[in-house]
Amino acid sequence: MEKIKLGPQTLLYPMPAVLVGANVNEKPNLMTAAWCGIASHEPPAVSAALHKDRYTLEGIRKNGTFSINVPSSSMVKETDYCGLYSGQNNDKSQIFEIFYGTLKTAPLIQECPVNLECKVIHYLDLGSHTLVVGEIIETYIADSCMSHGEADPERIDPLIYIPGTQEYHRLGEAIAPAFKIGEK
Numbered sequence: 001m002e003k004i005k006l007g008p009q010t011l012l013y014p015m016p017a018v019l020v021g022a023n024v025n026e027k028p029n030l031m032t033a034a035w036c037g038i039a040s041h042e043p044p045a046v047s048a049a050l051h052k053d054r055y056t057l058e059g060i061r062k063n064g065t066f067s068i069n070v071p072s073s074s075m076v077k078e079t080d081y082c083g084l085y086s087g088q089n090n091d092k093s094q095i096f097e098i099f100y101g102t103l104k105t106a107p108l109i110q111e112c113p114v115n116l117e118c119k120v121i122h123y124l125d126l127g128s129h130t131l132v133v134g135e136i137i138e139t140y141i142a143d144s145c146m147s148h149g150e151a152d153p154e155r156i157d158p159l160i161y162i163p164g165t166q167e168y169h170r171l172g173e174a175i176a177p178a179f180k181i182g183e184k
Contacts, residue, residue, distance in 0.1 A: 011164070014160040015034040017159040017161040019031070019112065020036075021068075021069055022057075022060045028092075029087035029093065033083075044136040046133070048068065048132050049126070051128060052129065052130055064120045065119055067106040067108050069116075070116075073158070073159050075112070075159065098110070101137075102117060102137055103138075106118060113145045114158075115140040117140070158170070158171065
């Protein structure tokens with residue numbers, strides 16, 4: 001397989017399209033982010049890389065809390081809107097039904113099948129972005145997205161962002177059992 005040099009690029013697939021929530025100026029605000037992932041198993045933690053000038057980051061810094069809301073693919077229009085417009089100029093608090101959990105300061109989206117309620121444990125400034133690492137204090141999931149007592153990714157139907165084509169996708173087919181196929 002011949003390789004082509006592209007220079008440093010952020011080509012890591014898939015990228016989940018999530019909605020990051022924070023209270024800013026006493027009002028829930030939401031932004032779309034694709035640079036998000038699991039950071040630790042113990043304590044359970046997630047990270048999100050947010051551009052330093054994001055309005056949502058202001059609220060995260062003030063409150064020390066945030067949420068990661070996993071939209072289903074049916075929420076693509078609303079999710080894209082939250083990435084196109086800043087909460088500094090547009091009130092996004094009425095787009096979704098908001099609820100609060102254990103921390104009381106991290107807005108969670110009722111319509112999203114999965115919500116992670118997080119308390120900041122670390123900030124790392126990295127050039128254009130700040131990596132926010134949050135301990136997951138509580139996880140909420142729609143009961144319709146469970147199968148046999150486990151979260152069912154097909155029922156969650158998470159939205160995925162592809163940076164090169166700038167398109168949204170959904171999960172594809174399962175191709176092999178993890179932690180088993182390599183034994184053969």
